[in-house]
Amino acid sequence: xxxxxxxxxxxxxxxxxxxxxxxxxxxxxxxxxxxxxxxxxxxxxxxxxxxxxxxxxxxxxxxxxxxxxxxxxxxxxxxxxxxxxxxxxxxxxxxxxxxxxxxxxxxxxxxxxxxxxxxxxxxxxxxxxxxxxxxxxxxxxxxxxxxxxxxxxxxxxxxxxxxxxxxxxxxxxxxxxxxxxxxxxxxxxxxxxxxxxxxxxxxxxxxxxxxxxxxxxxxxxxxxxxxxxxxxxxxxxxxxxxxxxxxxxxxxxxxxxxxxxxxxxxxxxxxxxxxxxxxxxxxxxxxxxxxxxxxxxxxxxxxxxxxxxxxxxxxxxxxx
Numbered sequence: 001x002x003x004x005x006x007x008x009x010x011x012x013x014x015x016x017x018x019x020x021x022x023x024x025x026x027x028x029x030x031x032x033x034x035x036x037x038x039x040x041x042x043x044x045x046x047x048x049x050x051x052x053x054x055x056x057x058x059x060x061x062x063x064x065x066x067x068x069x070x071x072x073x074x075x076x077x078x079x080x081x082x083x084x085x086x087x088x089x090x091x092x093x094x095x096x097x098x099x100x101x102x103x104x105x106x107x108x109x110x111x112x113x114x115x116x117x118x119x120x121x122x123x124x125x126x127x128x129x130x131x132x133x134x135x136x137x138x139x140x141x142x143x144x145x146x147x148x149x150x151x152x153x154x155x156x157x158x159x160x161x162x163x164x165x166x167x168x169x170x171x172x173x174x175x176x177x178x179x180x181x182x183x184x185x186x187x188x189x190x191x192x193x194x195x196x197x198x199x200x201x202x203x204x205x206x207x208x209x210x211x212x213x214x215x216x217x218x219x220x221x222x223x224x225x226x227x228x229x230x231x232x233x234x235x236x237x238x239x240x241x242x243x244x245x246x247x248x249x250x251x252x253x254x255x256x257x258x259x260x261x262x263x264x265x266x267x268x269x270x271x272x273x274x275x276x277x278x279x280x281x282x283x284x285x286x287x288x289x290x291x292x293x294x295x296x297x298x299x300x301x302x303x304x305x306x307x308x309x310x311x312x313x314x315x316x317x318x319x320x
Contacts, residue, residue: 023260036075049282165201
């Protein structure tokens, strides 16, 4: 009996180290990256660009799975409840992992408790675009038009960053442009082009495609200053003082994913993003590579959650 007890204790003692042993061979099957927004979004673009390089590094297929809906909740929930083994990841954003907690009274997941932050990949800004038929060619003209034509302007949005962009504009510019929520950014932007909605604050990668095609008119960006990605677009802050909003896209795993697997995933992502071709595929030259991982990124997410929560309250947005 004593021998058996010692053997059992010895076996129990090594259990905490079992994940580290398994991590040595990770991965042994395909990895899925869930994108909580629609195909064609900046989130989808980054996931596919990163996934192509990760396949080479990790020597396993990377499957990108778009699950849009409910301001990213559907996709985020799918990862939050997935087995914590490193094979299901979330291409999360400031929406899913920092802002949604302040936007919804009840979420289908807990942003703080359900995820392990693996790596921030890129940062970017939104653009301010208007329908071509509007007599508006600058932010100043938009503010003036909105004040002179109350109730005539609507903005479409399909994410927390787009919504906060609009409500922050309302608050700081002293105007009231009504919000029209959408499930997906491509549809929301398409309706601006067709004139069903007058303006939008889409992510810059999406916006530039439509601006360059002549479907909408770009009049500004949400960052604190002009971006080298689109230097001809003025910062909204040049007209509306104090205006600033930057978004980020990042990889998360389910919370209980073993630390050695988290480390292996971060190392692979960091290696992938040393490749200029991969960064170009992820950003299309329209966002900034900004790698940050594990503990530093976890602290960043915590700070960002506070910033987004405070900004949402300051903009007068009430949780739904």
